[in-house]
Structures are given as structure tokens and as C-alpha cells.
Amino acid sequence: MKTGTLIECFDVSKAFGSKLALNRVNLSVGRGKVIGLLGPNGSGKTTFIKLINGLIRPTKGEILIDGRKPGVYTKLIISYLPDRPYFADWMTVKDVLSMFSEFYQDFDRNKAENMCAAMNIQPEDRIKTMSKGTREKVQLVLVMSRKAQLYLLDEPIAGVDPAARDYILTTIINNYNEDGTVIISTHLISDIERILDEVIFIKDGKMVRHESVDEIKEKEGKSIDDVFKDTFRMEPFMGVNRNDR
Numbered sequence: 529m530k531t532g533t534l535i536e537c538f539d540v541s542k543a544f545g546s547k548l549a550l551n552r553v554n555l556s557v558g559r560g561k562v563i564g565l566l567g568p569n570g571s572g573k574t575t576f577i578k579l580i581n582g583l584i585r586p587t588k589g590e591i592l593i594d595g596r597k598p599g600v601y602t603k604l605i606i607s608y609l610p611d612r613p614y615f616a617d618w619m620t621v622k623d624v625l626s627m628f629s630e631f632y633q634d635f636d637r638n639k640a641e642n643m644c645a646a647m648n649i650q651p652e653d654r655i656k657t658m659s660k661g662t663r664e665k666v667q668l669v670l671v672m673s674r675k676a677q678l679y680l681l682d683e684p685i686a687g688v689d690p691a692a693r694d695y696i697l698t699t700i701i702n703n704y705n706e707d708g709t710v711i712i713s714t715h716l717i718s719d720i721e722r723i724l725d726e727v728i729f730i731k732d733g734k735m736v737r738h739e740s741v742d743e744i745k746e747k748e749g750k751s752i753d754d755v756f757k758d759t760f761r762m763e764p765f766m767g768v769n770r771n772d773r
């Protein structure tokens with residue numbers, strides 16, 4: 529079993545033109561944890577996940593995954609669920625299973641086949657004709673059937689109905705490599721908080737909080753969902769004040 533830090537970010541910023549999507553992030557993430565990456569729309573969650581995965585590069589600062597810069601090695605140890613599906617329309621479940629077997633040495637095809645069968649997804653089913661939620665389930669099965677050191681899941685439950693969410697979350701915690709770490713970005717905090725060991729709150733590109741869930745609950749005596757709502761509360765737009773009319 530590997531020990532030590534898995535992800536280190538040193539003063540990492542990412543700008544898109546004049547928009548600063550991530551602002552001087554310093555972060556250290558350990559192994560064997562399930563971590564919620566939580567923040568409102570546009571706070572920088574997807575940007576952070578893409579940086580860790582090496583799909584985009586920081587404007588400033590440095591990222592190390594298992595002591596290495598994002599690149600060929602880190603791609604081998606990261607299993608990534610993007611926020612949008614990437615399968616070609618002609619593919620069946622069997623085709624995508626073969627694709628993953630070919631691409632990833634750590635892919636356990638047997639496990640993926642069993643998980644599909646448990647969710648009533650057949651090998652001959654065509655990805656194109658599936659509902660959005662079923663497509664997301666297939667993608668999650670593929671990603672969780674790798675024995676990776678780091679799983680990056682960008683909004684894994686957004687498209688599935690509440691009943692399926694519980695099944696999917698149980699699938700995640702029962703199937704990840706236990707020395708590995710799972711980072712899940714989501715807005716659906718009350719749905720996922722039961723599986724989280726730690727949370728990272730991100731606000732306007734800044735990591736404003738990184739703490740263990742037990743510590744937060746002990747200190748504040750509230751659910752993570754309530755702590756999140758307090759941190760990110762927005763004043764509602766009230767329209768024209770009646771007295772001004």
C-alpha cells in the first residue's frame with residue numbers, strides 16, 4: 529500500500545483570457561479518501577478536475593500527482609469521469625468494454641460486466657439509444673472498474689433519478705481501490721454526504737475550506753448540506769420594492 533500525499537497543488541492559478549477560473553490554490557490531498565469537491569455553478573470545479581487530469585495546464589503554479597507532474601504516468605493512475613459523455617454513437621456496451629480493456633491494463637472487465645448486468649444493462653445495448661441516466665451509469669461502471677490511484681468524478685449523479693443515485697453511490701464506495709482516493713464534484717450535497725470523508729469548498733476559484741466531514745459535524749453540529757448553504761447563501765432577487773412604485 530502506498531502512503532503519503534497523492535495530490536499537491538502549489539499556488540495554482542488558471543486563467544481563461546481575463547477570467548480567473550482558479551485563484552492561487554494550495555492543497556494537499558491524501559490517499560484512501562472519498563472527497564467532495566463542492567461549490568456553486570462556475571466556481572471552478574471542472575477546471576480543477578481538468579487540471580489534475582492534465583487536460584489543461586495551469587497558468588501559474590505547480591501540480592504533483594503521486595509526486596509527478598500531470599502527463600503520461602499520471603494518466604495511467606487516474607480514472608476520470610468527464611462531465612460529458614465521450615462515446616461514439618455507433619458503440620454498444622460490449623464495444624466500450626473492449627475499448628477500456630484495450631486502453632487500460634488496470635481495467636477489470638469481469639467486474640464491469642457484472643455491474644452492468646446488475647443494473648439491467650445488456651452487452652448489445654447501443655449507447656446512442658440509451659437515456660441520459662443509463663449512459664451515465666455505463667460511464668461510471670467503466671471508470672469504477674479500473675484499479676486506479678485517483679478517481680476524478682465530475683458530476684457523476686447529476687443526470688440520474690434519486691432512486692438510482694443511492695445505488696450509484698453505493699457502487700462507488702464498494703468498488704474503488706481502497707488505497708486510492710475519489711474526488712466527486714457535485715451540487716447534490718445532501719445525496720452524497722453520507723459517503724464523504726472530506727470536503728473541499730470552492731468559491732470563485734478559491735479553495736475556501738478543506739476539512740474532514742467528522743470535524744465539521746463535531747464543530748458545527750450541522751449537516752454538510754447546511755454548512756454549504758450557509759457558506760454560499762445568495763440574497764434572493766426581490767424585484768422592484770413595492771414601496772417604490
Ligand SMILES: Nc1ncnc2c1ncn2[C@@H]1O[C@H](COP(=O)(O)OP(=O)(O)OP(=O)(O)O)[C@@H](O)[C@H]1O
Pocket residue numbers: 544545547548549567568569570571572573574575576
Ligand atoms: N474554456 C473556457 N473559456 C473561458 N472561460 C471558461 C472556460 N472554462 C471555464 N471557464 C470559466 O471559468 C469559470 C469556472 O468554470 P468551471 O466550469 O470550472 O466551473 P464549475 O464549478 O465546474 O461550474 P458548474 O457547476 O456550473 O459545472 C467559469 O466562470 C467559466 O465560465
